[in-house]
Amino acid sequence: MNVFKDLRNKIVAQLEEMAVSGEIPSGLDFSRVSAEPPRDSSHGDISTNAAMVLAKPAAMKPRDLAALLAARLENLDVVNSVEIAGPGFINLRLEEKLWLEQIGTILKSGLAYGNSDMGQGEKVNVEYVSANPTGPLTVGHARGAIVGDALASLLAKVGYNVCREYYINDAGNQVNVLAGSAYLRYREALGEDIGEIPAGFYPGEYLIDVGKALVARDGDKWLGKEESVWLPEVRKFAIAELIDLIKRDLAALGVVMDLYSSERELVEAGGVEEVAKFLKEHNLVYTGVLEPPKGKTPDDWEPRPQTLFRSTDFGDDVDRPIQKSDGSWTYFAGDMAYHLDKYRRGFKNMINVWGADHGGYIKRMQAAVTALTEGQGSLDVKVCQLVNLLRDGEMVRMSKRSGNFVTLRDVIDEVGKDVVRFIMLTRKNDASLDFDLVKVLEQSRDNPVFYVQYAHARACSVLKNAKLEIPTLDLTQEKLSGIDCSLLNSDGELALVRKLCEWPRLLESAGEAHEPHRIAFYLYELAGELHGLWTKGKDDASLRFILVDNPALTEARMALVKATSLVIASGLDVFGIEPVEEMR
Structure with missing residues (x-):
């Protein structure tokens, strides 16, 4: 149950009755x-605008x-x-x-608590990474x-039919540069001294x-041949090898x-000719x-007549x-052709995740999608x-294997995929992020991934100890879901329950805004509520x-602890992270 959505529906119902009775004009838009x-939180549980x-x-x-409105809301049985x-809140x-x-609702729902039908099964294409197949993935690609x-997992959780795509x-x-570089290494593998890479x-x-x-596949078949002969085959082979490397790197990241x-x-x-035909028609x-x-002069500018797309008709700065x-x-x-292809595959809703150097490309691509779909498609x-990779505050040097950057695999091998995934989501995507290889492994409150995982581990430990100290307790999830929790009345317990109830609303709002980082903030706050409650018990x-x-009372508290562990696990699941049951 989404408590906030349910109460909003009740508020809207009261407003509709007020319109019928003439207290307010009819036909008002309640969508906002x-x-x-x-x-x-001292102002109350819920606020309405x-x-x-x-x-x-x-x-x-x-x-x-x-x-x-307040006079009517006072009569609701849940209020x-x-x-x-202030002015009218x-x-x-x-x-x-x-x-x-x-x-009880959380315990009965398990990891599905908070799942929503907001998306109504609508198809969404999320295109991300899409790195040029010319080398291993970098920390920036990560x-x-x-x-x-x-984001794809979040949208699926709130009811969208999501396709994850790599272009x-x-x-x-x-x-072609990749093919030439691979051909040099091919000659080297056959015993030739190629010297420094040009x-x-x-x-x-x-x-x-x-x-x-x-060499293992073709031997010296391409040695000494003209570039026009070896280039297509070497290019095809090198792309396939690099895509396979990228897939392995993504798999190591859990993608x-x-x-x-x-x-x-x-x-x-x-595909491009189809786009040109559509635009001309x-x-x-x-x-x-x-x-x-x-x-700076862009690559696509030249001081002579060209075929121009009227992108200014659709919000762009220039054609x-x-x-x-x-x-x-x-x-x-080519990019227009690709997005038209996505639309024709049934994706009216498209989301692209790009690197920092593509910011100037957004308006033209959104204009293209609007034009090619005749206003039916959308592109977010x-x-x-950028990610600043540090080691105890100092910039990390480049990787020898990559040539001029730090690879994703280097970082995963050092700190683990779950740490990489969580830390990368602790800032909004359009804000730069410092990733310190030392600090992300610290066991302190300042390290969000540790703080959240520790909360889940602490909940598991509490449940285990409860069974040891009171063997007669039935702490199965099914049993706990049906107990009376009315004995929970301390401020800390009620604050934790209210925070748990924010989860369904948080999922929908994060999904609507396409902002998965909100989950990281929520999980940190939820972990803080649990840790705070545990600390109060020490005093x-x-x-x-x-x-x-x-x-x-212990049984009721175990129900609360178990519910908390489930919501934390649900949030980590959206992030593709395995919750831990004990800290090592």
């Missing part, structure tokens, strides 16, 4: 009415409207008290019984991979394995894609010359070239800012979780 926890958002369209003073605050305190009943993967950029010049080629040692693998889409296959199938392209840009004066297509044209872009024996001389 909310019911949420107040920022200051109903009077604030409806006062102007109702031609009433906010406090006057609040007084009418204990109502208070009008309404704060409500609910009956304690309502909160305590949710413990952030996008984790944000995208957690392989295998049609640009960078894969400028402009990929220097990483990971390509040594690619060269050896090509499994539903689909890998190839740019080259899309281009060769005529809808009068969305013309031949023109762009004004020279200010500052964008899709075909150069020499007849070749721009990268943008989540930009992941006041009556507040201890286990009271041997009071099995009934």
Whole structure:
């Protein structure tokens, strides 16, 4: 049960009755009415902005409207008290019984507590990572991979039909450079001294394995051949090897894609020509010359006539070239084809997770999606800012194996995938993040992954000790789900219960905003409530979780502890993290 959504529905029902009785005008839009926890818990359990958002369209003073609504809300059986605050907010305190009943709901639902049908099974495509297949994944790629993967899990949990997709950029010049670099390592594997890797080629040692693998498959078949002969085959082989490496790196991070889409296959199938045809038929392209840009000149600008897409008609700053004066297509044209392909596969809702260097590309791509789907599709872009990799406050040097960056696998091998995944979600995606290899392993409150995992482990330990000290207790989840929790009445216990009840609302709001990092904040706060309650028991024996001389109260507290462990586990599951039962 979502307590907040349920109360909002009750508030809206009262407003509808007020409209029928003539207390407020009919036809008001109630969509902006909310019911949420107040920022200051001392103000009550739930606050509603109903009077604030409806006062102007109702031609009433906010406090006057609040007084009418408050009088009705006082009569609801779940409401204990109502208070009008400030310019017209309404704060409500609910009956304690309502909160305590949710413990049983959590225990009966298990990890599914908080699951929602908000998405109504609507298809959503989440495209993330999509790194060029030219080397192993970096720490920077890790952030996008984790944000995208957690977002996909979050959306699935609130009722969307989600497809996780990786777009392989295998049609640009960078894969030709990859082929040339792999060919050097191929010659090296055959015994040739290739000297230093020339400028402009990929220097990483990971390509040594690619060269050896090509020799193992083809022997010296390509040695001494013209580039036009070996390039297509070496390119195809190298891309396949690098994609396999990327898949292994993603698997080590716990990321499994539903689909890998190839740019080259899309281009060769005529996808770009289809886009050009669509745009021409809808009068969305013309031949023109762009004004020279200010500052750095972009790759797609040239001072001669090009085929331009009318992207300014759809919110972009300037029109964008899709075909150069020499007849070749721009990268943008290929990306348009890819998004049109996604739409034709049934994905009206598209989410892309990009790196920090793609921020300037967002407007044109959103304009393209609007145009190509005739307003039926939407594109949300989540930009992941840089990750600063540190070791005890000092910048980490580059990896020799990669050539010029630190690999994702290096970091996973040092601190573990679960630590990497959690820490990458402790900041909003568009804020830079410091990842300190030493600090992320500290066992302190300042380390959020430890603090949350410790809360789950502590809950498991408490349940285990309760069974040891009171062997007659039945602490199975089924049994605990049916007990009377009315004995729980301390401030700390009730605060923990209220925090647990925020989980369904948090999931929906995070899913709606496409912000999985909100879960990390919530889990940290929830862990703090449990740790705080345990600490109070050290100072006041009556507040201890286990009271041997009071099995009934102990049983109720075990239900609360078990419910807390389930919500923590549910949140960690969205993050793709295994909850621990004991700290090591």
